[in-house]
Amino acid sequence: MSTAYDEATEGKVYSVTGADWDQVVSGVRDSQDERLVVNMGPQHPSTHGVLRLVLTLDGETVNEARGVIGYLHTGIEKNMEYRTWTQGTTFVTRMDYLSPIFNETAYCMGVEKLLGIEDRIPDRAQAIRVMMMELNRIASHLVAMGTFGMELGATTPFLFGYRDREMVMDLFEYITGLRMNHAYIRPGGVSVDLPAGAVDKVGEFLKEMPKRIKDIRKLLDENPVYVRRTQDVAYLDLTGCMALGITGPILRAAGLPWDLRKSQPYCGYETYEFDVPTERGCDVYSRYLVRMKEMEESLKIVEQALDRIAGPLKGDPVMIEDKKIGWPAQLALGPDGFGNSPDHIAHIMGTSMEALIHHFKLVTEGFRVPAGQAYASIESPKGELGAHVVSDGGTRPYRVHFREPSFCNLQSFPAMAEGGQVADVIAAVASIDPVMGGVDR
């Protein structure tokens, strides 16, 4: 209790920072207060990063719950206004760091809409985007379910989840050069084609992953402890979801099969065969089931995309033909994971002055985007991720705003947690699967 406080207005303040519960209990024992206000977070292992929950408790019951966010605000939207359109992908990939490919795709689709080049994105680039997004969806859901298990007291799902996510991370590292923060999707296509052997690696992943998902489901689906901690907990029905603007697995767990991949397809999703899993429980357990089934559907999509990448689309370009937009270099994967394209360097440094000038202008100044505004949205693992992109005709965004599903969905946690038990607050927040990097941006 280092800071001064006014006991008359704030009541008695107890600071709990470690294992000093005896003090607290003995302090509270004689208290006449019926109401206890507890700050959960911002540094609390089960609040998914720096999220602070202010809970008003009456015994074990949560009377009032409020979320406090902003601890991870990094000004990504503002920073992007000072960088070129292409450099923007480097920022957005850091927002929701568990689904970087989705952030990049939503942003690039917004830029492409402004440029009016949506129809000219090569099919191979679209198929790679779809494959990467679905791999990312699996990774994101694995983290969601893994941490979820740990927060409810089971460490094995966590270990399983992270072990299996590692397989996706390895694929990402092999394909993009980085485990996270890829900046792989670029306006006009993707930054580099799949390296040799990537198709085989994804193929192996497809063989292994169904078993792994089954393992996690075996651990949790009918686990009596897990089911009792999650069933009928944090109930939010369709009316609540609609009022609060909830999308993603929470909405589908309330029974509405609303999935932008089906309802407003992008990147060619209309040509893939998959189902939209729904549940009717409106509770934490249903959200868990929806996510598990979505991973299985994602595997189907990855398989179809891989068939196209390895088959009919083999050798096609992965970046738009328009030299005024398409990044000039095809990066080659060097021994350190990243490298320049030797052919391209030889071309601009040895044979063509114009190509050098063009390269220099495109990379430093960037391309111009006609003035206007556009909204592009995709189905991220957390819900609808929308990019509101405004251009004034220059080489840098005038304004970019992201409709982050974590941000919107996190608003609903008081509606889920109020009136319930303290322990269920953890389950409620975990079922929303908020990533604070995305919430705060």
Add this chain to the structure above:
Amino acid sequence: MTSPDNLPGSPDSGQTPEVQVPAVPEAPVARRGMFGAEDSGDTSGYGGLVVRRQPQVSTPRPYGGYFDEIVDALALDDAIERVVVDRGELTLHVKRERLVEVCQKLRDDPALRFELSLGVSGVHYPHLTGEELHAVIHLCSITFNRRVRVEAACPDDDPHIPSTVGVYPGHDWHERETYDFFGIVFDGHPGLTRIMMPDDWDGHPQRKDYPLGGIPVEYRGATIPSPDQRRSYA
């Protein structure tokens, strides 16, 4: 990228560009960026980049697609300042005092049914005198699988827009965010406080007149100036 207004003008922004640029009513925009160039519209470090202000557009009927149906069903022509159809998206610029009414009708009318709101975004256009601050609402109809964008503007010296939390409760945090970053006061919001920045923060960081960084960074006693104060390479 082949339209003429995307082609570079002459290096000297004061003279007529060699390429004929149709319908550019406004002067080139001078922007100040990381590299400190102030004399032309160029902030890239070398000459040749001239950005021209686009005129405000208003799309005449027919708008095409389902857009006509939306505007007809809304039937609040006196509340709508202008309708813009651009890049396959419908934007309704609404008078701010009628915003709640328009949203209510968009949500409840059986022919409209925009049940899902995707939040409020803010944009600051310092050059649009009298309507500098825009609140942009994206709506989605699950019933009809349609989208619409509703935009309301307010002047900088009277930054008030009525709150739409009553219609779309999910706007609670979105309006707080827009207030925090742009200073738009949403009248009638149940608790309009900052959400991202600390409660005692000065200014609204995502406005165009707020510099990037904006505060000096301290590192072990040494002070590093904010980005707009640093040495420039122009």
